[in-house]
Amino acid sequence: xxxxxxxxxxxxxxxxxxxxxxxxxxxxxxxxxxxxxxxxxxxxxxxxxxxxxxxxxxxxxxxxxxxxxxxxxxxxxxxxxxxxxxxxxxxxxxxxxxxxxxxxxxxxxxxxxxxxxxxxxxxxxxxxxxxxxxxxxxxxxxxxxxxxxxxxxxxxxxxxxxxxxxxxxxxxxxxxxxxxxxxxxxxxxxxxxxxxxxxxxxxxxxxxxxxxxxxxxxxxxxxxxxxxxxxxxxxxxxxxxxxxxxxxxxxxxxxxxx
Amino acid sequence: xxxxxxxxxxxxxxxxxxxxxxxxxxxxxxxxxxxxxxxxxxxxxxxxxxxxxxxxxxxxxxxxxxxxxxxxxxxxxxxxxxxxxxxxxxxxxxxxxxxxxxxxxxxxxxxxxxxxxxxxxxxxxxxxxxxxxxxxxxxxxxxxxxxxxxx
Numbered sequence: 001x002x003x004x005x006x007x008x009x010x011x012x013x014x015x016x017x018x019x020x021x022x023x024x025x026x027x028x029x030x031x032x033x034x035x036x037x038x039x040x041x042x043x044x045x046x047x048x049x050x051x052x053x054x055x056x057x058x059x060x061x062x063x064x065x066x067x068x069x070x071x072x073x074x075x076x077x078x079x080x081x082x083x084x085x086x087x088x089x090x091x092x093x094x095x096x097x098x099x100x101x102x103x104x105x106x107x108x109x110x111x112x113x114x115x116x117x118x119x120x121x122x123x124x125x126x127x128x129x130x131x132x133x134x135x136x137x138x139x140x141x142x143x144x145x146x147x148x149x150x151x152x153x154x155x156x157x158x159x160x161x162x163x164x165x166x167x168x169x170x171x172x173x174x175x176x177x178x179x180x181x182x183x184x185x186x187x188x189x190x191x192x193x194x195x196x197x198x199x200x201x202x203x204x205x206x207x208x209x210x211x212x213x214x215x216x217x218x219x220x221x222x223x224x225x226x227x228x229x230x231x232x233x234x235x236x237x238x239x240x241x242x243x244x245x246x247x248x249x250x251x252x253x254x255x256x257x258x
Numbered sequence: 259x260x261x262x263x264x265x266x267x268x269x270x271x272x273x274x275x276x277x278x279x280x281x282x283x284x285x286x287x288x289x290x291x292x293x294x295x296x297x298x299x300x301x302x303x304x305x306x307x308x309x310x311x312x313x314x315x316x317x318x319x320x321x322x323x324x325x326x327x328x329x330x331x332x333x334x335x336x337x338x339x340x341x342x343x344x345x346x347x348x349x350x351x352x353x354x355x356x357x358x359x360x361x362x363x364x365x366x367x368x369x370x371x372x373x374x375x376x377x378x379x380x381x382x383x384x385x386x387x388x389x390x391x392x393x394x395x396x397x398x399x400x401x402x403x404x405x406x407x408x409x
Contacts, residue, residue: 049370052371056378085354161392169382170381196352214262215265
């Protein structure tokens, strides 16, 4: 049986496919060409499995270009995630987007080196530390969370976690399936990272109090309500709002586990 | 969990499309899917994910003994085919890639689309685990806990 392996040359594969990209809401994303090229390249890797592309593309686009994070912060998170997962592909593929977001070549390399490298602001270090902690223990520690929360809204805190989490997944997929020949657009080597610590040292203690509390059904937006509660049964009192207003896309009710 | 994610409607819809793909439209059998999800949830220490998918796993035909052995890992008395599925998750968790030897064993039982779905299932639920742990999504009432003998 033929293996799923792809040979690509990162940095030379740039996409005229951009014109075909649409977001989950059917809108053209407000993204720079650098982002659009990176997303188009990524999705083409999965072209032989169209159902998977349909499943993953809206979230990939959301995280890589539509989220609430400033582009510079997003790229710092992605670059450190790429270094920690030893993903030459993701690191190189984000060189252009990182520079478009205002990062210098020196900062791009330093992002790969991580939060302890000299020269970061406290907030930038906390961003990089977020990736380190999620990859090590699938959890962000209190001190790091508090540092992020000095600047970020709740939505941005959630997006920061999902940026690292999604690019971890993307690194796992591409690390396993790609044979990468990197034509480095920034002319530098990805930094080496030390091996992950032993698993026994990477436990976390479950939070006693949620950082992101469950949203009361009375506060759900119509789109969320259409997905979580299509029959309107959980809306109460005078708040039984526009329950038949369907969410865009073919998203079904979330009666299934996780 | 959905009510925590509902804090962020812009993220909610595209994430839900990915989640629905993995749970309802991928090319993997329900049994294989739930083995992958349970193993990555266990490694990431997401008890919420474990509880939800222990239930789903039984619905997909996994026995109580098999669910306990998923926590114990790929060396816990599995057939070679099942051991390769669990080993792929362990490889991804520790090295962020499936090792060559494991990949070869997977390729004897899965076609290309299924192999990609193995990666997106384990990777997608590692993502879920990271968010559940970090957001502090509380366990549902009467949730099943991790098997104690395995930790």
